[in-house]
Amino acid sequence: MLKVTPPERYPPEEGRYARGNDFSPVAVCVILDDFDFKIPPRLQELVMAGLDAGAALSGMLQTENVGTEKMLCNIVANPNIRYIVLCGRESAGHLPGQTLLALKEHGVDMKQRVVGSEAPTPNLSNIPMEVISRFREQVVTIVDLLAKPGEKDDAAPGLDPKTVEEAVRTCYQESPVEFRGYSLYDIGAFLVPAICYTIASKLTQPMPAMATVDAGKSKMALGLTLVKLLPQTNCQECGKRTCLAFAIDLGKGKSRLEDCPVLERPEHNADRQALAKLLE
Numbered sequence: 001m002l003k004v005t006p007p008e009r010y011p012p013e014e015g016r017y018a019r020g021n022d023f024s025p026v027a028v029c030v031i032l033d034d035f036d037f038k039i040p041p042r043l044q045e046l047v048m049a050g051l052d053a054g055a056a057l058s059g060m061l062q063t064e065n066v067g068t069e070k071m072l073c074n075i076v077a078n079p080n081i082r083y084i085v086l087c088g089r090e091s092a093g094h095l096p097g098q099t100l101l102a103l104k105e106h107g108v109d110m111k112q113r114v115v116g117s118e119a120p121t122p123n124l125s126n127i128p129m130e131v132i133s134r135f136r137e138q139v140v141t142i143v144d145l146l147a148k149p150g151e152k153d154d155a156a157p158g159l160d161p162k163t164v165e166e167a168v169r170t171c172y173q174e175s176p177v178e179f180r181g182y183s184l185y186d187i188g189a190f191l192v193p194a195i196c197y198t199i200a201s202k203l204t205q206p207m208p209a210m211a212t213v214d215a216g217k218s219k220m221a222l223g224l225t226l227v228k229l230l231p232q233t234n235c236q237e238c239g240k241r242t243c244l245a246f247a248i249d250l251g252k253g254k255s256r257l258e259d260c261p262v263l264e265r266p267e268h269n270a271d272r273q274a275l276a277k278l279l280e
């Protein structure tokens with residue numbers, strides 16, 4: 001079974017995920033459908049179940065655009081990852097799960113908008129087509145266990161840590177095993193060198209879509225754009241309950257970038273500069 005050592009900079013993007021076995025063929029993607037400060041314990045359990053079962057990466061996906069772009073960057077940086085187990089509960093507002101499935105199935109159009117996505121802004125314009133195409137080729141199957149928006153039944157497959165564990169373990173069997181309609185086994189690494197790309201440098205230049213946001217028309221819309229560049233830790237050090245609340249106040253001119261101490265850290269320099277440009 002051919003496996004490759006991921007590059008030194010892997011995984012290139014930060015986020016709410018944990019790194020597990022670099023040689024595993026599977027990553028776990030738990031949809032985070034909650035913008036509250038605390039990540040629901042059930043969703044944390046799913047992330048840990050993926051990691052315990054041997055996933056290469058296991059973490060949260062919250063948005064259909066920047067969050068998805070970061071996930072793609074991390075996956076194409078490790079050619080060993082050939083499957084994604086998609087679980088948790090779909091987020092009614094952002095539809096990141098449906099967007100991910102549509103991306104695998106249909107790709108993107110000329111403007112790098114995910115074809116078939118029903119999300120409000122499924123634009124992947126911060127990453128090159130090379131990353132998008134590579135993701136679609138490298139990941140052979142997305143195991144869809146996703147529960148519907150608002151699903152409360154913890155026994156639903158996508159909310160059940162044991163089902164997630166089983167899905168992950170099935171992905172690294174030596175020969176094909178049937179799992180909920182999928183035929184899964186470890187097919188080895190994708191035989192093309194890793195791509196190590198980060199979106200931070202791109203975000204230092206306002207994106208066309210961002211540049212057209214008319215702050216005068218919609219402060220709320222501006223806030224929704226700004227939040228994508230905030231650290232999204234919801235740590236409350238700025239005095240706001242969430243990064244989104246802070247972003248909306250930024251858009252309204254009620255808060256300043258300096259009020260977020262996390263943004264002062266060197267790793268957020270590029271995002272801070274991009275935010276400053278958008279607020280000019």
Ligand code: SF4
Pocket residue numbers: 230231232233234235236237238239240241242243246247259260261262263
């Ligand atoms: S301090 Fe920064 S990172 Fe923390 S909640 Fe406020 S905006 Fe988000």
